[in-house]
Amino acid sequence: MKENDVLTKKVKKVSYKSLLIENIKYRTKLTKKYQSRKPYEKKDIKKLTAFIPGTIKKIYVKPGKKVKEGDNLLILEAMKMNNELLSPTSGVVKAVLVKKGDLVTKNQLLIEFE
Amino acid sequence: MGLKQKSADLKKRMREAVKGGGTKAIEKQKATGKMTARERIMSILDNKSFHEYDLFVKHAGKDFNMDKKYLPGDGVITGTGTINGHPVCIYAQDFTVAGGSLGWAHAKKITKIMDHAMKLKIPLIGINDSGGARIQEGVNALAGYGEIFYRNTQASGVIPQISVILGPCAGGAVYSPALTDFVFVVDKVSKMFITGPEVIKSVLGEEISMEELGGARVHCETTGNAHFYAESEEESFSQIKKLFSFIPWNNERKAETFPKRGPKTRQYKIENIIPSDPRQPYDVRDVIKAICDDSEFFEIQEMFAANIVIGFARIAGQSVGFVANQPLVLAGVLDVDSSDKAARFIRYCDSFNIPLVTLVDLPGYLPGVDQEHAGVIRHGAKLLYAYSEATVPKITVIMRKAYGGGYIAMCSHHLRADFVCAWPTAEIAVMGPEGAANIIFRNEIKNAENPDEMRKLKVKEYKNKFANPYVAAAYGYIDAVIEPFETRNFLMHALEISESKIEYIPNKKHGIPPF
Secondary structure (H helix, E strand, C coil): CHHHHHHHHHHHHCCCEEEEECCEEEEEECCHHHHCCCCCCCCCCCEEECCCCEEEEEECCCCCCEECCCCEEEEEEECCEEEEEECCCCEEEEEECCCCCCEECCCCEEEEEC | CCHHHHHHHHHHHHHHHHCCCHHHHHHHHHHCCCCCHHHHHHHHCCCCCCEEECCCCCCCCCCCCHHHCCCHHHHEEEEEEEECCEEEEEEEECCCCHHHCECHHHHHHHHHHHHHHHHHCCCEEEEECCCCECHHHCHHHHHHHHHHHHHHHHHCCCCCEEEEECCEEEHHHHHHHHHCCEEEEECCCCEEECCCHHHHHHHHCCCCCHHHHHCHHHHHHHHCCCCEEECCHHHHHHHHHHHHHHCCCCCCCCCCCCCCCCCCCCCCCHHHHCCCCCCCCCCHHHHHHHHCHHHCCEEECCCCCCCEEEEEEEECCEEEEEEEECCCEHHHCECHHHHHHHHHHHHHHHHCCCCEEEEEEECCECCCHHHHHCCHHHHHHHHHHHHHHCCCCEEEEEEEEEEHHHHHHCCCHHHCCCEEEECCCCEEECCCHHHHHHHHCHHHHHHCCCHHHHHHHHHHHHHHHHCCCHHHHHCCCCCEECCHHHHHHHHHHHHHHCCCCCCCCCCCCCCCCCC
16 A cells, blocks of 8 residues: 555645536646647638748738739748738728838748728 | 788788777767767677677768778678577667768668678667768768668568667658667667757757657657666667567567466455546556566656557566556546557557557546647547457456547447456446536436536436446346456466467558558
8 A cells, every 4th residue: 555655645746727628627738739629719811921931022012902702912021932912802901011121930920900 | 822811911900890980989979978889789688698790891972082081891890699698689870880871881781781681680770870871971871761761561460670870860760760660778878869959950940959859758758769767878778789689589479488487475465456436546556566576667658658558578487568547647548649549559469469468547538628639539540450460369358447439449349359358346337426426317417406416416316327347248248247356366267268269360461551
C-alpha cells in the first residue's frame, strides 16, 4: 500500500482540469496544443485579409471607392508570385489598412468595406 | 615498391582520410558539444565491430574551383557493424568536412550502403549532421537526395530504418528521416526544418530561433516528427540500442525472444491502478507495467499526442507493441494527432511481425471545430485502416469505457481482433450514459414534472442496463470477461496460441490508406 500512497501523492501535484464529452465531465490533464487552440470565427465578408504572408505591391482602391464583387483591389506579392486580391463583395471601401511596400502576415486585415 | 612500403603508403592514406575536416574543424565541432561522426559510429556499434566502406571516395565537384579541393570521405562515413551482436549498416554525415554538405559522391556512398542493407536484409542507421545540399554541385546534389528518398521508400517495411538527427538537417534533407521508421533527436543538438529562421524572417518578418522553430522539443511535442528525445548523444545511443532489442532485423524475421520475467507486482498492483469512477484519471502506463515482463515499457513519442500511449514491451519474453488510451491526458480521447500516432505504430508492428496489444479506456472523439476542420475524419480513419489491415496477432483488453466510434476503432472484434477480453469494470455502449439517456428518454425528461430528477433517474436506468461488459458479451463481441489480475495470463496464452497465425488479405498492389 505504501507505494500506492506515493503514487497518489504524485498524482495530487498535477493540476487536473475537466473536459466535457457527451455530457460527461472527465477529470484529466489538458495538452498545450488543446489549450492554445483558437475559437472558431465566422468569415466576415466585409473584411479582406491576406491569405498568405507577403508584401503589398500595389493598391488600386481608396476609402470611399465603390467596388463590385470580383474587382481587383490590390496585389500581394508572396513566394515570388504577384497575387491579385479580388473583392469578396460589392460595396464601398471603408478603410485601407495597409500601404504599398508593407509586409503583411497571414490573415492580417487589409481592407474593410462599409 | 615492396609490400612493406605499400602497407606504409596505405596507412598514411588512411591516417589522412580519417582526420576528416582536420584538427581545427574537429575542435569547432566539439566546442558546440557535439561528437565527431566517427566517435558517434563507434559509440553506437559494438566495440571493434565497425568496418568502413569507401574511405577513399573523392568528391565530384568540378565547378567553382571545387576540383582543387580535397574533401576526405566526401563528408560522410559509411560501413557495417553490429549492435548487441546484430548486424547493421550505418552512415554518419561528417560536419567537419564541408559542413557535411551533400554532393554527388557523398550521396553515392549513402545509397551504396542503403543498397547493401537491402540486399543483406539488415537494419540501416543514418546519422544526420549536414548543412544541406552542396550548392556548388547544383542539380547533382538534388539528384543525390532523390536517390536516397527513393531507397528509403523501397526499404520501408522491409528493413528497420533509423534516423538520428545530431546537428542541422534542413531543407530537402529532412525528408529522408521523415521516410524512415524512427527519428531520434537530442536537446540543443538537433535542428530540423524546411525553411530556416533567416528565410522566415526575410519573407514573413517573423522572428524565431532555430531551437523554437525546429529543435528537439518542438519535434517531439508539437510536430510529432521525432520519436525519441534525449538530453545527450550518449543517452540517444542507449535508446537506439534498446530499440534494437525489441525489433527484428527484417520483415521476414521475428524479434529476439528473451527469458521470461514477471512484472514488479509490488510496485504495480493492477487492481489498485484504475479508479472505478469512469470520470477519474490514472496513468495507463502503470497498467502496462503491471502486465509486462520486468515492468519495462519502452515508450515511443512520449510527448506527442500523449492522450494515446504507444511503445514496446515484452510478455513472457516476446516483444509486443502496446497501444493504450491515456485517461490522464485529454481523458484519453481519440483526435487527429493520436489517431495518426497510433496508426503509424500499428503499421510498423504489422510490417515487422510484432503482435499488438490494445488497452481500451476512452470516452470517444474530441469534440470541436478545430478537430473537424483539421480533418479528424480523414485522420481518424487511419486508425481503422491500420487495425483492419494488420495481420499480426491482435489482442484487445477493454478496461473501462469503450463508447461509440471509439469502441470500434480500438481494435474491436469487428476490425478482426483475434482476442478481445473485458474487465468487469468495462462499459461497452453506443455512448456515455448521460448522452444516451438524454436522447432515448428525451420526451420523458421534457414532459416530467421535475426534468432534472427524471434525467438522473433515466441516466441511472441506462447505466444499470448498458454500462457493463455483459451486453457486448451476450452478442459474442467480446470473448471473455476476466478479472484485471488475470490479464497477463490471458495475454500470455493468446500470444502462445497465435504463434502460427495466418490471415489472408485480398490480392492487391497496395491499399489506399487515408494518408
